[in-house]
Amino acid sequence: MSRKLLRIVTLALAVAVLAACATGGAGGRLQTAGDARVFDLALDTELDWARLKAPRQEQWTIDGAPLNQLMIISRIKPGEHVFLGAKARRSRPDGPWFRAGMRPDEVRDIVLDGLRGGGWANVRGSDLRPATWGPTPGLRFDLALDNPGGLQYRGLATAAEHDGRLTLLVWIAPAEHYYGRDAEAVSRLFDSLRFVE
Template structure:
């Protein structure tokens, strides 16, 4: 009986430490990165600890395979994709040109299962008084589904702050795009 009680306490302790998706309620949202955003409605938050392929966290309305908003700050000489042994990963380099930032994002997406990734509507943008870059994305997920996305990037202070939205082209992109637009427009950088 004593042994069962000890095993039960150990199991309860381990499950209490498990990282699981949690609610991200509407309002100000502090990301794991070096910026915050404003959420107009509730989202599901997937912390970086349960994200096996990339650094950073996700927000989703319908599940990470149906739509995801990736929020991450990438330091100089690090990547969006989690490092893998004996695989060369795309790395962000402070001082990268706009073209190099777009290439870094598209190459990173191809490393995690997207193919034929292309950027379009590349344009300058301003976030919280700091110059940045916005662009659209298209590609094909590994299951053959066509996807669309949008990226907001701010290269400053030797890091790249990134809000990256990806969703299937059919229904899910259009259903969430207005909310994601508001999130990107609300990026708040620390003083």
């Protein structure tokens, strides 16, 4: 997927989420605080979210996507773009494509590359650390990035490989207010992740 097309898709998804937040319209619904099920994941959230669903991915927001967004991408197959944007090609073997058995630093790097490809600037990951999704080992790291207009964002990312596929959650919010307001609650949401059948 070209960079321009990826931006258009991201913008369309953001507009749809905003519309769903405002109207409760088709495609969006309220996720109230408490236990939730998303694809093959179970989690517990302390926050209320608007949810916009698509095949193998959802976008959650509290105040609208420009102010906070949680991207949940499920069951990324080997050879797929980490944000489901495209499949690996021989002409670009070093893109942000998932491979089964990747090391934690490799997963972090494809997430960062995927964000850069989506138009984010000054993308940095820090504090890569182990995480657990129930009994499944995973990883977590912190994010710092700027939107194309220069607004500074911070965030959290977590990922785990399960049955040879990757599941990824990325939460971002403007550094000035929204990140500080919700970071601890999102971190606890990440702590509660577990795969279910």
